[in-house]
Amino acid sequence: MGAAKVSADHPGIDELFALLAYGEVAAFYRLTEEARMAPDLNGRINMALMAAAEMGHFELVSDALEQRGMHVQQAMAKYRSVLESYHAQTIPSTWEEALVKTYIGDALAADFYLEIAEGLPDEIADVVRGVLAETGHSQFVVEEIRAAVAASDQQRSRLALWARRLLGEAITQAQYVMAERDELVDLVLSGTNGLGQLTEFFEKVQRTHADRMAELGLA
Amino acid sequence: MGAAKVSADHPGIDELFALLAYGEVAAFYRLTEEARMAPDLNGRINMALMAAAEMGHFELVSDALEQRGMHVQQAMAKYRSVLESYHAQTIPSTWEEALVKTYIGDALAADFYLEIAEGLPDEIADVVRGVLAETGHSQFVVEEIRAAVAASDQQRSRLALWARRLLGEAITQAQYVMAERDELVDLVLSGTNGLGQLTEFFEKVQRTHADRMAELGLA
Numbered sequence A, B: 001m002g003a004a005k006v007s008a009d010h011p012g013i014d015e016l017f018a019l020l021a022y023g024e025v026a027a028f029y030r031l032t033e034e035a036r037m038a039p040d041l042n043g044r045i046n047m048a049l050m051a052a053a054e055m056g057h058f059e060l061v062s063d064a065l066e067q068r069g070m071h072v073q074q075a076m077a078k079y080r081s082v083l084e085s086y087h088a089q090t091i092p093s094t095w096e097e098a099l100v101k102t103y104i105g106d107a108l109a110a111d112f113y114l115e116i117a118e119g120l121p122d123e124i125a126d127v128v129r130g131v132l133a134e135t136g137h138s139q140f141v142v143e144e145i146r147a148a149v150a151a152s153d154q155q156r157s158r159l160a161l162w163a164r165r166l167l168g169e170a171i172t173q174a175q176y177v178m179a180e181r182d183e184l185v186d187l188v189l190s191g192t193n194g195l196g197q198l199t200e201f202f203e204k205v206q207r208t209h210a211d212r213m214a215e216l217g218l219a
Helices: A011-037 A039-069 A072-077 A080-089 A095-117 A122-131 A139-151 A154-180 A182-191 A195-215 B010-038 B042-068 B072-076 B082-091 B095-117 B122-131 B139-150 B153-180 B180-193 B195-215
Strands: none
Touching: A011 A039, A011 A072, A011 A080, A011 A095, A011 A182, A011 B010, A011 B042, A039 A072, A039 A095, A039 A122, A039 A182, A039 B042, A039 B072, A039 B153, A072 A080, A072 A122, A072 B042, A080 A154, A095 A122, A095 A139, A095 A195, A095 B082, A139 A154, A154 A182, A154 A195, A182 B095, B010 B042, B010 B072, B010 B082, B010 B095, B010 B122, B010 B180, B042 B072, B042 B122, B082 B153, B095 B122, B095 B139, B095 B153, B095 B195, B139 B153, B153 B180, B153 B195
């Protein structure tokens, strides 16, 4: 975004990493919980592979936090409530909803974090990008959802509403985190040239969300 | 064991790999299920890391099955009932029982498979050893259990009984698999010089189990 990059020892970076770390563990347990709805072994294996990839990402950000002299679990613990709230507010009731949540939720998280990463020093941005790297298993979700919505208009409108709810809940929780954590707000504002850019930030997240809906056949 | 090595295209090898593959997926879901009993974030993270490692091993054996021209999920499916039975017969009722099950169960599986691997061609044995490689997280289990039994004699005798039950159930299920799958029996007998060695095989598993009990402070 062209802003001056923030310093690598900005305390908001510790907070960002801690949030990412808890996010990966929460995603792991959410995926394994939702895998119970899988109709077959293929679904169970794919959810397990995606969950395992989240822990690979956790290890990456956990190592980065340790290198910054942080106590990983202590730093993570304060993000428990916001992340558990997001999951508690978005419990899928069908296997297709679980798949859409996996896909949209991971992608929204990536949008938020990667946008923030742009204003960070390269070595910090690299950690964020590594944590959010594609796991290569999401093609399975796209195929299952496209097939499900091609077969039923009712399924399509139901899943489109569900995806909109996921977006709304993600934005609510993102704003909540920022309101609670001064270091994070300062980090985001420093990297985005202030509040004007912050509005643009949320608009950009919504545009990317629309592209993704089209990809899933939900537009 | 000095027996002539079996051929790399022995059909029992496909069966062995399929059994290993289902075993990893079953272990993944068992670990994540049992992690619900974890008293803290540290326990949840460690269980998730161990579960993720199981999926890394799954990918290894799944690739090996594919390279042998097998349909992975079809081959795995026939081992569902025996592995789910083992887990259904050994549901832990406390966090400490869950930890002992993780440690003893993984180790017993490794004993069985590595013993069989000795009679197999090198490239096959390498896959088996890769799948069963230590995940590096089990030290966490040893420390938690040693602390728990040092603090309470009642806990010690309770967990010692539990570990014996795990051994019994594992042997029962191993014998059941062999009775059901001719290709596997033939593989094991070819690699072990016949039935005399098979008895020795189970005796060896029990001796290794005793060493492990001592390591956990349960002897």
